[in-house]
Amino acid sequence: MNKRMKFSKEHIIELIASYHENTISHEDTQVLKEWLDSSPDHSKEFANYLTLLKESGAISRLNYLNENEAWMKISASLTKSTKQAKTRTLYSWLPYAAAVAVVFVVSYFMLYQVTSEYDFNKDYNFAEITTVGSKKAILTLDGGKQMILDETLTSVISEKDGTLIEKDSSNSLTYNDNKNDQLRLIHNRINVPRGGEYSLVLADGTKVWMNSESSLKYPVQFAGSTRQVELTGEAYFEVAHNPSHPFIIKARDTEVKVLGTKFNLSAYDDADYIxxxxxxxxxxxSSLGNKELLKPGYQAVVKRGESEFLIQAVNTNLYTSWVNGVFEFHDHSLEDICHQLSRWYNVEFFFTEKQYRDLRFTGAAKRNKPIDFTLEMIEKMANIKFAIRDDKIIVGRSTD
Structure with a gap:
């Protein structure tokens, strides 16, 4: 597994719970190890997730464990899982990291004397731990220089080939076609963080709206027989028509080839589909050798590592309304809704029980409103409540 890949936080939480309950498979143990290995901060996150799971009742009592008992429990669990798999491929430090994490949880409980349940009856100000998304991004020029795209940036940027990049009053970029023959392609990249969005016009006139936590790599001037860009995350494209030079978007194993059209492409690294x-x-x-033609009003979904597309008629507004500043849902799962909210408001959600993830909702909300508005709407539509613990929003129900 590529250590640079992003992991779904919900999946990691499930793996930690299975690991503690000694029901984790050998394959999932490897995934958990890769996640721990991918960042030095993940050991602390491991501890935080254990805290959340314990408080929601998904993990049995930990506050009586001492360091030696924690070590023995985790080591025994690992030994059992590796024997079942008949393979010993774990790195020796994984049980140590897990044991330290458990001890950290024990200390956390003793220090703060937290209760075993969340207080869903309290009135919370969710705006205190969230920020409403705004237009912001980082531009990386061909030589590696990075520029923060905000209102303080100079209105005109010059690339090494003479291309002028203009920033207008709405903080959007436009690449001017300099009509020069290119000996080599010069690329730029825009990275939009969580809690951000950005828009730009490429040198061929193609308009791109980028959603939160997305990245686009593109030439400052197109040359050759095709116009090719690379996307991670989500973007809406209005591609300038040019029959002799197809526009191609690469997203992992998938390619989208167009002559001139309007469409939305979602290809987040932490999702298992495009x-x-x-x-x-x-x-x-096209995906892994398989090709399909898509008609207006239809959506094609392909899972990562597969070639077959699931094609179905959809209300396209549900997948493009974000461009106009609206969250729009129709029979969407609460898990999917929280995914979108987490990227826009730069906050993490934690579900106390799996069943809450599958609750279905239909509705709409303005993206420029504080998150409280949307959460209150969801609470009124279903028997669900939201609470705050540290910097996370907890999803559950009151026990009263």
Whole structure:
């Protein structure tokens, strides 16, 4: 597994719970190890997730464990799981990191004397731990220089090939076609963080709206027979029509080839699928050798590592409304809704029980409103409550 890949936090929480309950498979143990190995901060996150799971009742009591008992319990669990798999491929420090994490949890409980339940009856100010998303991004020029795209940035940037990049009053970028023959392609990259969005116009006139936690790599001037860009995350494209130079978006194993059209492409690293939603025109999709043509009003979804597309008619507004500043849901799971909210408001959600993730909702909310508005709407529509613990929003129900 690529250590640079992003992991779904919900999946990691499930793995930690299974690990503690000694029901984790050998394959999942490897995934957990890769996650721990991918960042020095993950040991602390491991401890925090154990805290959350314990408080929600998903993990039995830990506050009586001392360091030696924690070590023995985790070591025994690992030994059992490796024997079942008949393979010993774990790194020796994994049980140590887990044991330290458990001890950290014990200390946390003793220090703060937290209760075993969340207080869902309290009135919380969710705006205190969230920020409403705004137009912001980081531009990386061809030589590696990075520039923060905000209102303080100079209005004109010059690339090494003479291309002028203009920033207008709405803090959007426009690349001017300099009409020069290019000996080599010069690329820029825009990274939009959590809690951000950004828009730009490429040198060929193609308009791109980028959603939170997304990255786009593109040439400052297109050359050759195709116009190719690379996307991670989500973006809405209005591709300038040019039959002799197809526009190609690469997203992991998938390619989207168009001549001139409007569509939304969602290809987040922490999702196991890529979704293309066509508004107008036509696109040719390809994944691992398989090709499909998509018609307006349809969406194609392909799972990571697979070649078959699931194609179905959809209301395209549900997948493009974010461009106009609206969250729109129709029979969406609460888990999917919280994923979108977490990226826009830069906050993490934690579900106390799996069943809450599958609750379905239909509705809409303005993205420029504080998150409290959307959470209150969800609470009124279902028997669900939200609470705050540290910097996370907890999803559950009151026991009263």
């Amino acid at each position: 979704a293309t939603t066509l508004v107008e025109g036509s696109v040719e999709l």
